[in-house]
Amino acid sequence: MKKINSIGYGGKILGCATIFTLVIPGIMQIIMFAYKSRILAACVKISFGIGISIIVFFIGLLAVEFHQDKRMNIYYETKKDEKLVLGRGLYECQACGNRGVKSEDKYCSVCGILFKEKDESNETNP
Ligand SMILES: [Zn+2]
Structure with a gap:
């Protein structure tokens, strides 16, 4: 498996998740104060769901990355005096x-x- 290194794109993933989880639903909620709509309410739920899915995916990615880092550290510790x-x-x-x-x-x-x-x-x- 290829080594995962999220330092370059981790911030972008979190920014994208923030937009879908907080920004888009927040804007739609403000619009819904003036204009009630079932479609907008559904869009809020869909956007929030997409944002939560991105966060869950990123947590999984980080778990794999931390596991790979731990294995590499153990490998390095056994090889550093060679x-x-x-x-x-x-x-x-x-x-x-x-x-x-x-x-x-x-x-x-x-x-x-x-x-x-x-x-x-x-x-x-x-
Ligand atoms: Zn040396």
């Missing part, structure tokens, strides 16, 4: 992003984290 192979004898420190780590380095020269030695005996090839 060297990532970049090729040509270079590695990247997963704690700080230093790309000048060499295979013989036991710790990162930038952040000082002690690298965990990979246990090759646990890795099995099919």
